[in-house]
Amino acid sequence: MSRPSMPDTFFDSLAASVRDLSESVTLPAICYTSADFYEFEKEALYAREWLCVGREAFLENPGDFFTTRIVEEPIIVCRTLTGEVKAMSAVCQHRAMLVAEGHGNARGFVCPYHHWSYGLDGALVGAPAMGKTCDFNKADHGLPAFAVEIWNGFIFINFDRDAAPLAPRLAKVAEAIAGYDLANAEGPRPDPAPVLPWNWKVMFENNNDGYHASRLHQGPLHDFVPSAKAEFPESLPEEAGFLRFNGTLHMDASFNATQRALLPIFPGLSDEMRHRMTFANVPPSLSLVMMSDMVIYLILRPNGPESLEMDTGLLFAPGAMADPSFGHKLDMNMAATAHIIAQDMHVDELVQQGLRSRFAPRGRYSWQEGAQGQFNRWLVRRYLATRDELGAPQSSSGKDNSNPS
Structure with a gap:
């Protein structure tokens, strides 16, 4: 790949997105809209990461x-x-x-x-x-x-046959979710993926945004997992994944009208794990939403700078699917989940529209957006390493690409 078209001023501006969260700002909007940046990202992330x-x-x-x-x-x-x-x-x-x-x-x-x-x-x-x-x-x-x-x-x-192994850089994530024993969890093959008209990072960020949960999703289907109970275990940018925990108001909370788990609980979960939802992330492609009775996994597959396909799958405790009432109980979970997903997708599409605006900001973060800080650190480390490897223009003419719009 040739050197990226973005100037050094653009790459220098990324430092503002990896400061302490209380001082940090969002990534420049062109990271979500630019075809040139998407081509750079293919090299920086997709040619090198698992x-x-x-x-x-x-x-x-x-x-x-x-x-x-x-x-x-x-x-x-x-x-x-x-x-x-x-x-x-x-x-x-x-x-x-x-x-x-x-x-x-x-x-x-x-x-x-x-x-x-x-x-x-x-x-x-x-x-x-x-x-x-x-x-x-x-x-x-x-x-x-x-x-x-x-x-x-x-x-x-x-795609890099000589890439360093993945598992050693996911040790913290693996330890945090070990009680789910996902290697032996069961679930159907996902349905064919729809094409979604927004950048893959908009999707990844929404999956991990605790800040919006008590606001966009307020009501009986989500109020048991308040944004104020979000936690963000420390991660290092060289690691391959990061976590978000969100405490719940009662044990074994789950997305349905009863607010409680209807399906069998994953047998390896501790009491601590049963009192929270866990969000585990392996960027750029895998995001896990984990409850006591069900895991939703999202596999993100970009197909352009402003679109992606996403495989949405479900995992359950071994034997759960053999229960004659499994389908009826799952329908209750999925009715609530579908309502929440529809809210998220409507927002994601409008965020993508906003990112195209000349007025798109480099916004400030709430403490409840700690996962976005982790994601930024993961991204920027890889962007800068690839820029250094490929080289970048020393100056630019016309519009300054470091501008957030």
Whole structure:
């Protein structure tokens, strides 16, 4: 990638977003709207960081596969005949046709265009009528493979095959959520993801914003988890994730009209964990909303500077789904959750519109927005490291890109 188009003055301005929260301001608006910045962000984050793509439970048997897409990169994730989880590009190395769509079970992947065929490990095993092509070696034309790591039952990939492991940098997060035993939690495959018309960071920030909860969501479906009971455990920007805790007014609170858990409680939860909701985050792609009886996971997949797709999944304690009344109880949870999500999405869309305005501010933070400070520190560390690696223009002409609008 060439050096970023934003001038040094823009990157210098980011320091204002990583001060103590009492002095800090939001990121410049162009971080949410600019096509140039989105291209820079692909290199700074998506080419280097671990990206969640789904659950290992989606790949129960050898040959099981699913496809996904992150920052316009089509991806296949599959279980090989030896039981290994592999991830690779879905782009045929002949003429760029996609070799797989959706999910299912296969012995390999055949490009429907010219019938080049690949094994479950991505190796090219068949290329019809290529015998007269000079110096053609099938071993040189396999599907590009990615690094894979499984964390708490979630599959992460990294386009950088030499990336440092993920789990050691998530030790604090893993310890805080260990009682959920997410590797053994159960849940259905998420429905196809909608396209959402706002920047991925608007979504990630909303997922972790304790400040708005008692205001936007005020009423009987949310008042049991007041913003005033938010806590933000310390995190370091070099770590791979961060946490937000929010105390509840009673044990085993959950989103439904009764305000109490209806489904089986995750058996490993301590009393302390049962008196709060936990928000665990592995940017840039995974956000977890954790209650005593249900976990909502959000996998964020940008597809442009002002849009994303988001896989929304649910996890439950082992055996919970076998209860004959499970569906009815879940309907009660989802009715409340859908109401809250609709409020959030309406706000997210309007925030994106506001960020396009010449009057978009670099606003100040409340103490109840501690997770935004953590997120800013995580982001800015990576933005500056990539700027230093690639270099940046020393000056700019025309509009000063450090301006928040």
